[in-house]
Amino acid sequence: DGGITQSPKYLFRKEGQNVTLSCEQNLNHDAMYWYRQDPGQGLRLIYYSQIVNDFQKGDIAEGYSVSREKKESFPLTVTSAQKNPTAFYLCASSIEARQGAFPQHFGDGTRLSIL
């Protein structure tokens, strides 16, 4: 079955350490997205990518970086510059990003905690 795979499910980071969250999709979708969710809150957009080798900042991109070298993959790096990285991170994809005409499909998330 097609879908989005996020790994790992749980991740722990030490102070000053960069960590990378994996997101892979086999839906042949052009657009991919990263969101952050804090307890009891809605999702906030970190980065999105409409096509390979292109990505744009979302609302809360500071302290994060991404790459989109392959259509199937959109890894997110949480850098040491992100001062409050503890959150639930969600990756999504859609057929394309054009003006919201297509739904987004989400993975099951990665929960990041600081040691």
Place this chain on the structure above:
Amino acid sequence: DAKTTQPNSMESNEEEPVHLPCNHSTISGTDYIHWYRQLPSQGPEYVIHGLTSNVNNRMASLAIAEDRKSSTLILHRATLRDAAVYYCILSRAWAAGGTSYGKLTFGQGTILTVHP
């Protein structure tokens, strides 16, 4: 960002229909209305979306008011598996870096409780 207003919580009994309301008085002509739902510790699940006309799929129906300032998600027969947080979202065309796309802005949503 376009704002939606939903009740904080609603309750239903199993096997009964559920009508989840959403107000979006500042909707623009190009905004799509999306509904997603989320279970604890899981990613949101797409439910349905529409632009102007009412929409039906295997999960639910979406009734859109004629002026598009409100919409209602209809679950025809609630089951215990439908208990979740339901998000009503306007996907607004958003320009960044010279390109535009439909940005989803998630609010607090409606917590739906289904009683056996």
